[in-house]
Amino acid sequence: MLNALAADRARIADLDAQIRDLERSLSVLRSENSAAQERLDSYKYPVLTLPNEIVCEIFVHFLPPYPICPPSTGPLSPILLTHICRGWREIAMASPALWRAIHISGNDDLVSTFLSRSVLRPLSIHLNEWQQPFDDLAQDFLAPLLPHCARLEYLTLRLSTYFGPPLIDAVMPLLQRIDLALDNYSESPLVVLRPVPLLRAAVLNDCAAASTALPWAQLTSLTLTMMWPHECIRFCRKHPVYDGVEVTLPSLESLTLTDPPGVNEHPMLSTHLRTFITPALCKLQIQEHFLGSDPIQSLTSFISKSGCNLAHVHIANRRSVPETSYRTAFPSIPTLLFSRAGWRDSTSSDDESDSNPYE
Structure with missing residues (x-):
């Protein structure tokens, strides 16, 4: 018994010594850790x-x-x-x-947060309800926006079927561009524009074009999507600058005439260029068959009638007239481009090679 007690006392002394050594090691490690x-x-x-x-x-x-x-x-x-x-x-x-740029879609409850944090900055708004029926919930998304309409610079609305009072009826003095796409016709405008002195660009699909009233004469850019060319002309003939024969677009700077997808050289298209008078036009992109049986005479007449100074002309699907004939007839046009097919065709012509106008 006494021998066992003596062994335990010796063991405790040995363990105490090991503990003191470990504590010294821990102290060093803690010091290094702290440093x-x-x-x-x-x-x-x-x-x-x-x-x-x-x-x-x-x-x-x-x-x-x-x-x-x-x-x-x-x-x-x-x-x-x-x-x-x-x-x-x-x-x-x-x-x-x-x-300041707010995308509204789905069950979005952040509209008020964005509007508050944007303070007094001009706004860009994109409301997308294209994939689902427009309902009261979507209309509620616009409710917090209405007090801020005076700050709207860019407005895009993509709406499914909606029949009701105007969604926005407010003064928008900063509005520069509006983009409307509807999937059904509305008898009254969905966006009522009070004086919009800065509006210069509009993008409308077929239903929106039939349901929208804009200050056409001040636009410098008008894009009509999902419309046949004869529908575009019929649309133009409805707006206030049509005089019964021609459509005058005094501020238009760029005009593109091309066939809709799947249509080639529709016989109705060759007379469409005659419809427009565009005194400010700088850039014309047109497929050659839009110029009729005498492309050079047609283009000369259009330039003379409009009184425009074209700086860039791109003639696509060129077939009947050599490029050199165009260049001889229009020496005052700095940039004359040609392609055998669509706008992005960079194939060289019979007479000379042209660079890709989209590079």
Whole structure:
């Protein structure tokens, strides 16, 4: 018994010695740990030393260029920038430029948040209800927008069937471009435009064109989509600058006439260029059969009647007239381009080789 007690006392003494050695080792490790942490705490990451204005500019370039609307949520949204760290969240929330382009789709409850954070910046709005019936819920998305219509610069509405009062009836003095696509005709305009002195561009599909009243004479760009050429002409003849024979577009700078998909050289198309008077026109893209049986005479007559100074003419599907004849007839046009097929054809012609106009 006494021998066992003596052995335990010796064992305890040995364990105490080992514990003291381990504690000394732990003390050294804790000291090294503390010194390493102090060095880390004292280090300033270069990106965190940037002025807030530079960080904001980087954030702006993270998003698509204005007026393109990024998604409201997800990896390409400005919301993502508020989830990185507290400092960057504060910068993002205090940067109105990040919140001025708003994409409204689905059950989106962030519209009011974006509008509030954009402060007084001009707005770009994209409402997309194209894939589902337009209902009261979608109309509710526009409710918080209406008090901010005076800030609207760019407006895109893609709407399924809707019959009702105007969705937007407000003053929009900053509006520059409107893009409307409907999948059904409406007897009354869905967007009522009060004086819009800055409006220059409009994109309308067939249903929107039949349901929209715009200040046509001040437009410099008009795009009609999902329409046959004869429908485009019928549309033009309805607007206020039509005098019964011709359509005068005094501010139009670019005009493109091409066949709709699946249609080749429709006989009705050859008379369409005569319909337009475009004194400000600078750029004309046209398929040769639009110029009729005598393309050079047709183009000469159009230029003379419009009084325009064309700087760029691209003739596609050239077949009947050599390029040299065009160049001889129109020496004052700096850029004359030709292609055998559509606008993106870079095939060289019989007479000489031309560069691709889209390069």
